[in-house]
Amino acid sequence: MGGFAEAARERVRQARARLRTALDERDEYEADLAQDELEDALRLARKHGISTEEPEGAERSGAAEEGAADL
Numbered sequence: 585m586g587g588f589a590e591a592a593r594e595r596v597r598q599a600r601a602r603l604r605t606a607l608d609e610r611d612e613y614e615a616d617l618a619q620d621e622l623e624d625a626l627r628l629a630r631k632h633g634i635s636t637e638e639p640e641g642a643e644r645s646g647a648a649e650e651g652a653a654d655l
Contacts, residue, residue, distance in 0.1 A: 589634045595625040596636045 603618035629636045 588632070592625065592629045592632065592634045593636060596622065596629060599625045 599618060599622035603615060603622055606614035606618050626636060
């Protein structure tokens with residue numbers, strides 16, 4: 585499952601980056617799309633028992649959702 589797990593983690597990393605960019609740019613539409621992608625990627629990872637911990641200092645998903653609500 586090594587390749588699948590790494591692909592799932594990469595999908596989560598990319599979704600988080602996309603969400604952060606959208607929030608920084610105050611792009612509500614892109615933030616909504618990125619949030620949906622992140623939630624789907626996290627759901628898939630959890631379903632398969634794959635850890636998706638963020639590096640220290642990174643924005644948590646919940647905080648990103650709050651930021652998206654502020655747009």
